[in-house]
Amino acid sequence: MTNVTVSGDHAAGSTSITLAVGGGGSCSIAKGDIITFGTGSQQYAAQAARSGAGVLTIEPPLVSTVSNGTAVTVRNAGGTPTVNLAMQRGAMKLLMRQPILPEANPAARENILPYTDPETGLPLVLHRIGGYWLVQYEIAALWGCGVIDPRRGVRING
Numbered sequence: 001m002t003n004v005t006v007s008g009d010h011a012a013g014s015t016s017i018t019l020a021v022g023g024g025g026s027c028s029i030a031k032g033d034i035i036t037f038g039t040g041s042q043q044y045a046a047q048a049a050r051s052g053a054g055v056l057t058i059e060p061p062l063v064s065t066v067s068n069g070t071a072v073t074v075r076n077a078g079g080t081p082t083v084n085l086a087m088q089r090g091a092m093k094l095l096m097r098q099p100i101l102p103e104a105n106p107a108a109r110e111n112i113l114p115y116t117d118p119e120t121g122l123p124l125v126l127h128r129i130g131g132y133w134l135v136q137y138e139i140a141a142l143w144g145c146g147v148i149d150p151r152r153g154v155r156i157n158g
């Protein structure tokens with residue numbers, strides 16, 4: 001990425017920045033690339049890919065005004081950035097429970113064992129499937145995870 005600047009003035013709090021590409025320059029920004037403006041140390045993440053001049057959406061919002069003609073730098077141009085995460089306990093949740101099994105005949109239910117792992121406390125279901133000269137076991141779990149409060153997490157660029 002060469003000869004890329006900000007087009008127009010953008011106030012603090014803006015998340016959409018208009019980019020201009022000067023003569024002989026090129027612009028290729030991938031979603032997640034780390035960007036800085038001018039000599040500032042504040043880093044922003046591109047929220048969508050951008051090729052050439054146009055509007056780029058960033059996060060977090062600008063902390064200070066960026067003026068027309070300010071140079072744009074992609075910190076990890078041509079490579080993969082090193083990104084670390086730090087978060088408080090309430091930022092993410094993992095929920096698990098034993099799956100609800102369909103009704104089966106009583107003989108089939110004898111081969112289903114609800115189980116809680118003593119090391120991790122994770123709820124599982126152990127299912128024994130018998131066959132001719134064959135015994136097979138299945139372990140089933142129902143789980144989901146997600147970010148509950150993004151304000152309790154931070155992305156640290158290495």
